[in-house]
Amino acid sequence: MTTNPSIVLSRSGYLAVIEPDRWVPGSFTLVVDGTPQSHVNLEDPSQLFFEYIQRIGHVIDQIGMPGEPITALHLGAGAFTLPRYIEATRPGSRQQVIEIESDLVELVRKHLPLPRHASIRVRHGDAREVLGKLPPGLRGQVDLLVVDVFSGARTPAHVTSIEFYTEAVALLKPDGIIVANVADGPGLAFARGQAATMLAATGHVAVLAETQILKGRRFGNVVVVGSREPLPLEWMPRLLAGGPHPSKVVDEGELRNWIAGASIVTDATAIQSPPPAKSIFQTGTRGD
Numbered sequence: 001m002t003t004n005p006s007i008v009l010s011r012s013g014y015l016a017v018i019e020p021d022r023w024v025p026g027s028f029t030l031v032v033d034g035t036p037q038s039h040v041n042l043e044d045p046s047q048l049f050f051e052y053i054q055r056i057g058h059v060i061d062q063i064g065m066p067g068e069p070i071t072a073l074h075l076g077a078g079a080f081t082l083p084r085y086i087e088a089t090r091p092g093s094r095q096q097v098i099e100i101e102s103d104l105v106e107l108v109r110k111h112l113p114l115p116r117h118a119s120i121r122v123r124h125g126d127a128r129e130v131l132g133k134l135p136p137g138l139r140g141q142v143d144l145l146v147v148d149v150f151s152g153a154r155t156p157a158h159v160t161s162i163e164f165y166t167e168a169v170a171l172l173k174p175d176g177i178i179v180a181n182v183a184d185g186p187g188l189a190f191a192r193g194q195a196a197t198m199l200a201a202t203g204h205v206a207v208l209a210e211t212q213i214l215k216g217r218r219f220g221n222v223v224v225v226g227s228r229e230p231l232p233l234e235w236m237p238r239l240l241a242g243g244p245h246p247s248k249v250v251d252e253g254e255l256r257n258w259i260a261g262a263s264i265v266t267d268a269t270a271i272q273s274p275p276p277a278k279s280i281f282q283t284g285t286r287g288d
Helices: 051-062 081-089 102-111 127-131 162-169 189-202 235-241 252-259
Strands: 006-008 015-020 027-032 035-041 071-075 094-099 119-124 142-147 172-184 204-210 220-227 247-251
Touching (some): 006 102, 051 081, 051 204, 051 235, 081 094, 094 102, 142 162, 162 172, 189 252, 235 247
Parallel strands (some): 071 094, 071 142
Antiparallel strands (some): 204 220
16 A cells, blocks of 8 residues: 655644545645645646635636736745646746745655746745745735645734735735635634735735635635735626636625724734634645
């Protein structure tokens, strides 16, 4: 019996395992501390598996002209699902990835190699700390910034505040897009706070998720999209049409009603995202 590649991460102590997908040949899931973090189709990186990643993929598809190379910054590496997707759909894109778990990157690179000619640079360290040390020439040059930082199944508090988002948004082009993966449960207090905080940092926000999640009826992933310029209205039906279904996009006046007076998160008030019930990940349903 073949043992799945694995490592105990030196920084967090979590067990990271690469498991083959039993149903999709050439595909693999990265599981960290029992939580599915990433799904990768090595034979076709343009195929995205997890629902929230598909939604982020639809947002990426709307940036600029189809197939046009972009400059992207990813906070959180996982198995490099989105960098692979961008390279597959927008060849020649310049991408940087920040990841604190260096041995996780080594595990993924060894067993799930990155495209040979892709321009994907990895910077090691805490996402927020490295963000403040990026080359000055990158400021104002980023088309897409993806925030998908998890320690196990939870987002650390220090990458949820207005101070963090303000620093991140400064890297964007005037029409650049910031996308955050937010995991939350019934009531969506954490997700509403993140939407309010990103709105304060950018001025324009839309929220995408499965309908029942947006109603706060079950735990799941909410995709929060922000920009300093108005998000094009033509994006919204396209994002919905792309699926997975049923889904909903909340923006403009409806967004402010959905936020429902949630407070802007600061460094002083920030908390990590709520933990999911262990049963949610028994069969592997979420990741990067």
